[in-house]
Amino acid sequence: xAQYFSYEFIAIFMFVTMLVMMFTGQRVFGAIGxxxxxAALLLWGDGGIEMPYTAAWKLFKWYxxxxxxxxxxxxxxxSESGIANDLYKMFHVYFGGVRGxxxxxxxxxxxxxSAMNGLSVAGMAIGxxxxxxxxxxxxxxxxxxxxxxxxxxxxxILIPPSVVLVLYGMIARQPVSKLWLAGVxxxxxxxTLFILYIYIRCRLQPELGPVLPEKERNIPxxxxxxxxxxxxxxxxxFFFMTGLFLMGIASLxxxxxxxxxxxxxxxxFKKKLNYKVTEATxxxxxxxxxxxxxxxxxxxxxxxxxxxxxxxKAIEHLFIERWHLTPWGVLxxxxxxxxxxxxxxxxxxxxxxxxxxxxxxxxxxxxxxxWYGVLYTITCQIAYMTPPFGYNLFLMxxxxxxxxxxxxxxxxxxxxxxVMCLGLxxxxxxxxxxxxLPEKLLSK
Amino acid sequence: MPKLITQYVKIIxxxxxxxxxxxxxxxxxxxxILVLSFVTRNIINFxxxxxxxxxxxxxxxxxxxxxxxxxxxxxxxxxxxxYGNLSERGKAKMDIFTxxxxxxxxxxxxxxxxxxxxxxxxxxxxLFTAWAPYVWPIxxxxxxxxxxxxxxxxxxxxKDMAKLKGRKIN
Numbered sequence: 001x002a003q004y005f006s007y008e009f010i011a012i013f014m015f016v017t018m019l020v021m022m023f024t025g026q027r028v029f030g031a032i033g034x035x036x037x038x039a040a041l042l043l044w045g046d047g048g049i050e051m052p053y054t055a056a057w058k059l060f061k062w063y064x065x066x067x068x069x070x071x072x073x074x075x076x077x078x079s080e081s082g083i084a085n086d087l088y089k090m091f092h093v094y095f096g097g098v099r100g101x102x103x104x105x106x107x108x109x110x111x112x113x114s115a116m117n118g119l120s121v122a123g124m125a126i127g128x129x130x131x132x133x134x135x136x137x138x139x140x141x142x143x144x145x146x147x148x149x150x151x152x153x154x155x156x157i158l159i160p161p162s163v164v165l166v167l168y169g170m171i172a173r174q175p176v177s178k179l180w181l182a183g184v185x186x187x188x189x190x191x192t193l194f195i196l197y198i199y200i201r202c203r204l205q206p207e208l209g210p211v212l213p214e215k216e217r218n219i220p221x222x223x224x225x226x227x228x229x230x231x232x233x234x235x236x237x238f239f240f241m242t243g244l245f246l247m248g249i250a251s252l253x254x255x256x257x258x259x260x261x262x263x264x265x266x267x268x269f270k271k272k273l274n275y276k277v278t279e280a281t282x283x284x285x286x287x288x289x290x291x292x293x294x295x296x297x298x299x300x301x302x303x304x305x306x307x308x309x310x311x312x313k314a315i316e317h318l319f320i321e322r323w324h325l326t327p328w329g330v331l332x333x334x335x336x337x338x339x340x341x342x343x344x345x346x347x348x349x350x351x352x353x354x355x356x357x358x359x360x361x362x363x364x365x366x367x368x369x370x371w372y373g374v375l376y377t378i379t380c381q382i383a384y385m386t387p388p389f390g391y392n393l394f395l396m397x398x399x400x401x402x403x404x405x406x407x408x409x410x411x412x413x414x415x416x417x418x419v420m421c422l423g424l425x426x427x428x429x430x431x432x433x434x435x436x437l438p439e440k441l442l443s444k
Numbered sequence: 445m446p447k448l449i450t451q452y453v454k455i456i457x458x459x460x461x462x463x464x465x466x467x468x469x470x471x472x473x474x475x476x477i478l479v480l481s482f483v484t485r486n487i488i489n490f491x492x493x494x495x496x497x498x499x500x501x502x503x504x505x506x507x508x509x510x511x512x513x514x515x516x517x518x519x520x521x522x523x524x525x526x527y528g529n530l531s532e533r534g535k536a537k538m539d540i541f542t543x544x545x546x547x548x549x550x551x552x553x554x555x556x557x558x559x560x561x562x563x564x565x566x567x568x569x570x571l572f573t574a575w576a577p578y579v580w581p582i583x584x585x586x587x588x589x590x591x592x593x594x595x596x597x598x599x600x601x602x603k604d605m606a607k608l609k610g611r612k613i614n
Binding site for chain 1: 464467468471474475477481482485486499503504507508510513515517521522523524527528530535538541546550556586
């Protein structure tokens, strides 16, 4: 095949075939795996047949991937055992007096959960099972709070620890410690923007988020202080996991294991660690880990084929020589292409396939790859909640209370996606928001 | 459905479930190895040289051997913009059609894994690390995992075919 068609044509053909395959509803890893295996065979004959399996050995050497099952385990342990329920109660009481306060408190809780978790799964589970029913009962607008939970839980991949940034670090060959630190302020900025949005919206339309009744808020000062105890567990877990890693005491994979152990111990001391919780946690961890690992495995093969036909050079040629884009033009094109592709392609697969093409170009144009990692992650957050293909949408559909319809879920995200685009623009214009902290702490 | 096929589905589903439910506890093995690494490196200052390879072996075995069970539970995401609107029968039809693609991928993986295993055994291949463990045990586990996924895919295919005929194998 290679001698008859140009490589550009083959690359585009592969991409289109993959997108068509996605529409058939075959499992994502199966669709990507088929296209890459078939392309390898057509391009290189018998020599290409081992490419899918070779990808497994590349993945074997990606030692930091061990953080994936451990962070997933941690997230499920926290949500299944209910050790985060107190956290909700704390924010509930402290913010209940403000208009839209419970929604603001939910964002606060999501920040705390994100600091214990590398994905958005735990935040979604806790948000949909605890925060949503509570807020519905108090007549909060269902569209707004559905958006709050989805947007808030997506902070999980930006605020350290973050599995997405681990994967990016491996592909772009950048230190994970720097990437994690770079995610801190953009994550907090994003949370602040969400809170501002909720606050202003509820000022203008008070019926969206009514103030809690007096008697629910008026609890003795002593009890209010005791409620603060709910913050201890997240703080300890954050310290033992991310803290020890950033101080250079634990290695990256070790810190994820220590974190998983801490979550298990926390469940034990709260007397929530029984067979039912353990079984559900372990089973769901296997399911989600396998899903991610098989997608990465198939996408690695796809990437290897792309690499074999010189797609990096082709993209550079297209952007710079054919379209005469400026560096910023290239950057914006890349973000747009992510959002566009993110609609049809799973985000993990997109990272594995596209980042190796983009990152060398980003570096050669003089941009900071650490900052770019943060931009990518924010784009990924947006992709997580935009239809038709978003993990948070999937999870929301599976977990939301009955009165929340599919329409509500889809329309709930619109304002939050706009807020996130604003956040993305701010981090693009002021790169220091991301790069200041790692430079301050790690360049000594 | 012929009895042979119902028997096949029952046995394969059972094997994949058993293997998967044992494998899922592998997450504790990973946790143990890495916490041990943290303790030996930092607290008693006695680094162990087999940690990294052992953790990598466990991880690889974890997702290869767990693959079939996770497929059985339906944990793998699909793009359901179009697929999600199909009826149960429509989904079954579509799955029968697209399972050919999945099978193609799994068969190439299987061919690659067999030839790689043969090479490993013939050359007595070891990893290039200080510990230098033999590679064949993990390759056997990977081969087993791929084979189980292949068998599970066929089992799901048979179940979909039965669904079209209005029957259920269970």
